[in-house]
Amino acid sequence: MCSVVGIYGNENASKLCFYSLFSMQHRGQEAAGISSSDGKHIKTLKNRGLVTQIFKEEHFKILKGDMAIGHTRYSTAGNDSILDAQPVFARYGLGEISIVHNGNLVNAKEIRNELTKKGAIFQTNMDTENIIHLIAKDYTKNTLKERIIDAVKKIKGAFSLIILSRSKMFAIRDPFGFRPLSLGKLKSGGYIVASETCAFDLVGAEFIRDIKPGEMVIFEHNKIKSEMIFEPNLKQCIFEYIYFARPDSQVFGKNVYHMRKEMGKELAKELPVNADMVVPVPDSGVAAALGYSQQSGIPFEMAIMRNHYVGRTFIEPTQEIRDLKVKMKLSPIKYKIKGKKLVVIDDSIVRGTTSRRIVRMLREAGAKEVHMRIASPATIDPCYYGVDTPTKEELIASKMSIEKICEYIEADSLAYLSINGIIKAIKDKKENYCFACFDGNYPIL
């Protein structure tokens, strides 16, 4: 997963990008970057690391102009080298261009092979670079807008894109609307486009609306214009609600915190447990656990502490480091747990490492019973649209039954929320969402 932001028509464009990226750091911690345009040239600065580690005050003197785009990276396509950080910048026939992309393209290999056969030279491993090449090579069209339309009609998959030229900005969302992208108006002047509305709250912007699936919004001459370039076929990523987005964001028109709490309530209705307390796995299980507690009447206790100075465990490459990081990250409040029957709530199980470690930790702390309840269905298939799920073989629920997973994580019981439970929680039509990681129905391959 990644985050993207674009600022148009504000003299502090690159600084506002920086703050927006800071608020969306949860969507990717590997690398970050900003490109800005002063009307004559585009300048880009990107590096590995967190947003606050990369950007220093003096950089904003270089990143001049009233237009800027930014990105935080969570590697899904490409690798973790600095070359694979975004924005992707290029000089081409019509001038200068820079692109940021959230999502994954499913036909990236085919396009790259075709382009390479025709002599294209690639500098990165990212699918995003394909888009720049398609735009640059489309010499039959004389305007950037036409070239962008041609390019995005060739790519397939998930893309929430922001493209910066020297004088314009374009925001595009794929017809499925897999990844969020919202439009806002800055109180200090100009417009903002961002993956999540939590960025708007930080930089002082009012939410206008979501960029529609299949829509291209063009920022030019201090105005915005909209054009539908694809017939929409809504398949928004349900995992944004379950895990990815920040609870204070409005995603796909709904508040994420509220959705998670409602999922917790459905979980309590579907899968009740006779327990003394509801304990969330912090932070990902907190909102659902609160919902579970309110629905069931079982008291909510923050009986597991999280050390916030440790990153997400999932991101680390080897099993040994992942195990260690779970211990570093979570620790039980023994005083609360001793002799108690617990219902422990988390948002999802991927490899099973976290749950197994948590159950052990709670037993060592004296828990009498540990019942795991997961506020999403079992993750059985990988995501090809931008969520960094491992291969099918690594997904514990793709090779083990729920009973076997329960044994593996050493819990007294384990149960997952059903897809129907999620639908009830979000009060929306199932066909508007992509559930591929839970049911293997891929909208596009």
Ligand code: AMP
């Ligand atoms: P695991 O130990 O592999 O079962 O990981 C499960 C934990 O990772 C859960 O607590 C989730 O909150 C979190 N998680 C789920 N999906 C992702 C993802 N795509 N990236 C990072 N963390 C995730």
